[in-house]
Amino acid sequence: MEFSYPARTQRNCMIQKALDLFQHPLNGSPEASGPTWVAGRVIGILDDGFVLQDESARINIAHNEKMNVGDIVEVLLSGEKKVNEELLATILFVAKEVKVLAPCVDEFFVGPSSENYRKMMVDLSVKEKFLFRQKLLKGLREFFWKQGFVEVETPELVRLPGMEPYLDVFETVFHPIAHDGLAPKKEEMFLITSPEYAMKKLLVGGYENIFQVTKSFRNKEHLSSMHNPEFTILEWYRAYSDYTKIMEDTENLVYELALQTNEKGVIRYKDYVVDVKPPWTRMTVLEAFERFAGIDKKTFENEAEFKKVAQQKGYAVTDETSFDDAFFLIFMNEIEPKLGVKKPVLLYEYPVSMAALSKKCDHDSGYSERFETYIAGVELSNGFTELNDPVEQQTRLEHEHEERLKMGKQDYPVDQSFIRALQLGMPPSGGIALGVDRLMMLLTNTPDIRQMILFPHQEL
Numbered sequence: 001m002e003f004s005y006p007a008r009t010q011r012n013c014m015i016q017k018a019l020d021l022f023q024h025p026l027n028g029s030p031e032a033s034g035p036t037w038v039a040g041r042v043i044g045i046l047d048d049g050f051v052l053q054d055e056s057a058r059i060n061i062a063h064n065e066k067m068n069v070g071d072i073v074e075v076l077l078s079g080e081k082k083v084n085e086e087l088l089a090t091i092l093f094v095a096k097e098v099k100v101l102a103p104c105v106d107e108f109f110v111g112p113s114s115e116n117y118r119k120m121m122v123d124l125s126v127k128e129k130f131l132f133r134q135k136l137l138k139g140l141r142e143f144f145w146k147q148g149f150v151e152v153e154t155p156e157l158v159r160l161p162g163m164e165p166y167l168d169v170f171e172t173v174f175h176p177i178a179h180d181g182l183a184p185k186k187e188e189m190f191l192i193t194s195p196e197y198a199m200k201k202l203l204v205g206g207y208e209n210i211f212q213v214t215k216s217f218r219n220k221e222h223l224s225s226m227h228n229p230e231f232t233i234l235e236w237y238r239a240y241s242d243y244t245k246i247m248e249d250t251e252n253l254v255y256e257l258a259l260q261t262n263e264k265g266v267i268r269y270k271d272y273v274v275d276v277k278p279p280w281t282r283m284t285v286l287e288a289f290e291r292f293a294g295i296d297k298k299t300f301e302n303e304a305e306f307k308k309v310a311q312q313k314g315y316a317v318t319d320e321t322s323f324d325d326a327f328f329l330i331f332m333n334e335i336e337p338k339l340g341v342k343k344p345v346l347l348y349e350y351p352v353s354m355a356a357l358s359k360k361c362d363h364d365s366g367y368s369e370r371f372e373t374y375i376a377g378v379e380l381s382n383g384f385t386e387l388n389d390p391v392e393q394q395t396r397l398e399h400e401h402e403e404r405l406k407m408g409k410q411d412y413p414v415d416q417s418f419i420r421a422l423q424l425g426m427p428p429s430g431g432i433a434l435g436v437d438r439l440m441m442l443l444t445n446t447p448d449i450r451q452m453i454l455f456p457h458q459e460l
Helices: 015-021 107-112 112-122 122-143 196-204 244-259 285-293 303-312 323-338 390-406 416-423 436-443
Strands: 036-046 049-055 060-061 074-086 088-102 172-173 187-191 209-217 230-239 266-269 274-275 283-284 345-348 370-375 378-385 427-435
Touching: 015 060, 036 060, 036 088, 036 285, 060 187, 122 244, 122 266, 122 436, 172 244, 196 209, 196 230, 196 416, 196 427, 230 244, 230 436, 244 266, 244 285, 244 323, 244 345, 244 378, 266 436, 283 285, 285 345, 303 323, 370 427, 378 390, 378 436, 427 436
Parallel strands: 060 088, 283 345
Antiparallel strands: 036 049, 036 074, 049 060, 074 088, 172 187, 209 230, 230 427, 266 274, 345 370, 370 378, 378 427
């Protein structure tokens, strides 16, 4: 069958408005102002009609001709209604005219490859969730605008990415077009794992309070309920500040958004009810290992003893295992799931080996002014008092480069443009990266990140 696929529609009314117009009486008449045309997708077939849906609502249409599930149609409503007693006295709105605007092939609509489309087409709660996500993103931006922050945009495609040993990057190649007879060389490029370097360059350039909501990309991660290779990240920085102020920002931001979700300002996630009203629980990494894993300070600070305890706990740790790897085996299994189950936890003072971009603690150079946020066992953010010493930063990034090589990660040099920026002088600053998708998961009690992304990786 051939279809004309008209370029225009006569729709002049959303379905919800039409329902309101023709709500009373049962056998009413069309609106006096003129014909009422609605349009949408057919999502169900009735014995004497079909169910039509647009983004505002659903309506039951009484119509004699057969329709196909998935078709996009427009309907001229007569203003009359009928009752289908077999469908629990369901009210149907009588169609005066029905036109197919775009047909849907049945096999495609019901096939396994169209699962994501079916969710968007049929389940209004999915659309409501994403509309609510946009509302929360608006609230997030307003939180910073009210404090005089400047929203910035920095490149997602860069010549050199961050150096974190445990992160893998996406690589691509830029092929410039020859100009003036010159044959330019192709350039190896990378997608960012974070906008951190660029935002610190802005601090150097005189921007003091800045934030950004952007996409970031991380390769070779498990496809799980908590990870997607492309995700949305929020970063903000305060010049002439430190990580304690960033902790306060995090508390206030999450609480303000939680109030938009429910007036009690709590987060309900899975089986947890977490009170996010500030102040939150502050706990050092040492305190967490002692409380949840039974490892005291003396053992924690002795690598050989620490790995010995890890072995006794049954973890696959050998003499060749790094301290960081042994740390995360214990942390991920015994500590992280217990963090933030009643009040959010700001976990701070990480070993300096795990904070190459952070200042060392004044009271103990073996620890750093780095913190992470945990709510209902979910890692939400990672913040620092930012390292602004270019010599020390170069040394730490070179060490991370060596670690990357030992781990068999992709080899690329330290970004010297970042080091040169620090040489110009970056003010004492605090900054943070926060996972927006994970925040939305927590605020909407959505346990799978794929339900917070319109086109997750598995459904591309």
